[in-house]
Amino acid sequence: MSAATQHVDDESFDALMEQVARFVRERLVPMEQRVEEEDAVPQDIVDDMKAMGFFGLSISPEYGGAGLTAEQQARFQMAISTSSPAFRYIYSSNLGIGSRAIALDGTPEQKSEFLPRLATGELVGCFALTEPGAGSDAGGLTTRATRDGGDYLINGSKRFITNATRADLFTVMARTDPASTGAAGVSAFLVDRHAPGVSVGKPEKKMGHRGSQVADVIFDNVRVPAERLVGGQEGQGFRSAMRTLDHGRINIAAMGVGMADRMLEEAIAYAAQRRQFGSAIIDFQLIQAMLADSQVDVQAARAMTLDAARRIDATGSAVKEAAGAKYFSSEMVCRVADRAVQIFGGAGYIAEYPIERMYRDARLLRIYEGTSQILQLLIARQMGRERGIRFGR
Template structure:
């Protein structure tokens, strides 16, 4: 937690400048190489980007949820690959350890993750456990002083380059649904773990996503997260509730960037002897973008503050992710429209790349449709609780 507002303002200002001085000029390079260059990763590590949400006692910045989303909105105003490179360490890749790990587990992994020496990732999704994450089929059998894991994970961000995996597996073979699921910290070097090549994707070039395989993977018993079996799904929900707020901020940043690009174009491009920003129909597209971005921004900040205050934010977190990801998609579509033909031609503008990159936001960590269902379920839960009070 940054208690000095001046320090927080300095952090946000530094990130704002870094995005424009380093990230923007290298976006084409990242897209062509399909990776963030090593010297830029090292620069992000030196600046502490990997440790934002990791507690200070383990080498991180210990940002509150509100501070984290403010930083995320700045860092994500550039190609998605940059924030994805650090994002698992500031989000889903470390949060399970932060939330439920033992002190020994935290001491072993979090300082190196905060320094960017280890890249973490969350291995939850499977072929038959996507939107319904409780359908986990990966198994973990206790054998003496270790567990043997078998199964596979799919669509895992940073899996091809990760060093540490938070893996969810079923320790009770007779259980169904959320019961009997446990979480494990699995290192890349453990026998029986392997990863596939990065997927070829519609967008998000430079952000490797792939599969993780467990073939009689040997995991020491001390790597059972929290040293308690059967609590893995509760841990996953803690991670996802925070990450949904974080991801909503990461949807808002690219929307801000796309609107900036569209405004620059509209204020310089001329048709019929005047700048296109002066055409009312173009102005309406830009105004709608600005209004929705501000609505998402305020929603995310409000929900982050509520989480920091210890309030139940399961409903609000789902609303954040749903609204911000859909908002970002609408902003992308309007901004391409403002560019006209130039918005479709990669040689003329990078807005088409942003358009492809942000499409994934409406799919991962709960599709928009899953969040619509979850929002109603959470509404029903709260009505029931209010009635019983």
């Protein structure tokens, strides 16, 4: 695997980051409460994100995107994630899991058909791996794709699919080899949401991340042309999915850093103005300890995330480092959220203050794109591989 080309130079990237900081401050943060109440992101924000090129940030310039490196993407995600995560879901599946399998493993025809339209936001992509019976054990998926002349017929159900309600293009993992078990025999398909037999369930009611939606997707004898098999080769789907998640985990780690940065700022501002026992609570050393622990936590997660991103840029792969960054950052953001609620005292438990929402929003990061436990196992397995030792079963 080769080193990534840097298409956007440092000066242009700095200008983008300034634009993002202004957008977050002036447009997104003031809109957070409305998004929480209406459980939807206003269309003018979506339009602004399209106009600013957010949908194509990771896609190669050859296909109309900006071609940011993994490190630049991580920095961008950190900056955006200082606002509500709902905004990020608008473009982030096109930046990540909804386009990555095509970009990494698609045929030249698949790349030219879909990447330019994903880059402009004309199409919204999403990634359908999880099933009712296959979550952490993704290799246990039972959705079937059966060859039928020049097509495949897809049957099965996917669960908790982010953006399913608004996506146009699903990257669907399905078993092409019925005799196989586990990861072998799984292939990735590009499925049009309007294909007969595709139905999307009602959006789930969630603990947090209001303004984004997850839903089931059912495939009932959905006819998909063989040209929509990612890479044109059966049995490569699980590998594509895992490589996609490798990148995806760096983005989730970056999200944790951005969310923690914001909560820390909120906690400092609150502690500086809240007075008890005749002084601002920030003067109390036990409050300072919580702030300092949070600062150290964020600093470590930022360093790990950028390190994993640079490794991907340098070598094309960073399984252990990406899993480690996501594991640490997602646990870290929950620790920071907990301390922030504590610093806010009773106000931290009241929905009028943003910390209550942020505490709920942080929790998801330890679950999706690999739970903390699955990442621990993955990291240990990689440690074993590097030493030629097989850990466990």
